[in-house]
């Protein structure tokens with residue numbers, strides 16, 4: 001028997017029919033699936049949030065990566081005193097996301113959400129929002145439940161791994177998850193959550209996975225910063241009432257098709273993209289050669 | 291995939307496959323040997339061989355062998371700590387052939403009492419792992435659920451004997467597979483359970499005539 005695919009559209013319809021928010025719906029579903037109580041799911045999310053928060057601090061302290069290739073950028077951003085181009089939320093989301101990416105590369109403790117490579121996007125967005133909108137921990141926890149549930153749909157219909165679907169499946173999915181969480185936390189409608197997810201994939205489609213020397217550093221860390229901002233862009237459009245011509249499930253399916261069409265060289269093998277630029281190749285040879 | 295799989299695991303970076311997955315492979319290897327090895331020759335295949343240095347795969351494998359979990363902050367110091375505790379270890383590249391998963395490790399490990407074991411396992415993405423060979427035997431152990439590894443003489447009725455012991459103790463079997471190379475020799479039973487299994491029950495199963503030994507392998511996810 002062929003199992004029916006998970007559908008974000010269907011969840012949204014079901015939640016609307018019951019007159020509950022998608023966050024409430026996702027919490028119930030997750031508790032059922034994990035065979036536990038709602039409160040236990042929230043407790044787990046609290047633990048996750050604490051690690052996310054600590055990982056931002058780790059990065060901002062100015063760590064160097066294990067290979068020595070990256071590190072220190074989030075500190076530069078946090079200490080920048082010039083005229084910021086971005087608004088405060090975008091600026092902080094970008095900075096925090098990069099901080100977590102740097103913490104990850106330095107062998108610090110992080111939450112893979114959905115993966116280690118894309119681990120900066122969700123904490124970046126959530127903690128920037130918390131700082132500027134005074135959300136409580138419970139708001140953030142329920143945002144995480146929404147984000148994780150969106151991730152389940154993406155994982156089921158497409159993939160969350162760069163090796164399978166390129167970076168669009170990794171950082172792109174993280175951005176879609178974060179965008180949905182933001183809309184839900186900001187009090188958007190259930191439908192707007194789906195719209196934000198769809199918009200992210202429209203904007204991020206085709207992003208390849210091309211880590212220099214196969215390490216989760218270049219371009220991964222900066223992509224966490226830019227995908228955090230992408231999440232906010234999509235959430236902003238959805239919250240303002242902009243709609244997506246392509247529905248969320250179909251946008252996810254399009255991401256899958258593009259992932260399937262990506263050559264192996266652009267799926268985490270370091271066989272193309274940034275990874276095969278002369279500077280990258282030269283560094284890799286020096287690093288692994290000695 | 292459930293919520294905790296997507297929002298998690300909590301782990302030491304940088305890579306779920308090359309770091310967290312490697313810790314889990316080490317944990318499984320130690321569980322299969324039955325104790326932390328005194329000697330470990332570790333052979334790395336494919337992407338593990340090419341990039342282990344930058345991902346801390348070596349550290350992660352040693353951490354797992356010492357029984358540490360994927361979020362243990364000591365992982366970057368695993369080689370020093372392993373050496374302090376008197377473990378002898380080495381890392382070498384190996385080519386296990388094109389058909390082998392690119393993130394594969396081949397452990398040759400030895401316990402303090404001289405007991406040896408050869409284990410091959412792969413990190414198959416997102417921190418998920420799979421042990422594919424034990425002492426030349428093809429097996430499939432994922433570490434998702436607590437499992438029993440039961441090498442036994444390949445004679446009729448063994449499965450019923452073992453499963454009735456589990457049933458009597460109220461242990462629910464999630465899956466059971468038997469792996470063998472040829473009829474009538476030794477076979478491996480891998481039983482995944484919903485609960486952890488206590489020592490007394492392990493001894494009872496081990497006492498069954500056709501059973502050679504029993505190893506309990508805790509879940510590593």
Ligand code: SF4
Nearest residue numbers: 117162167170209220
């Ligand atoms: S480029 Fe590849 S390794 Fe880096 S974050 Fe994106 S998907 Fe992950």
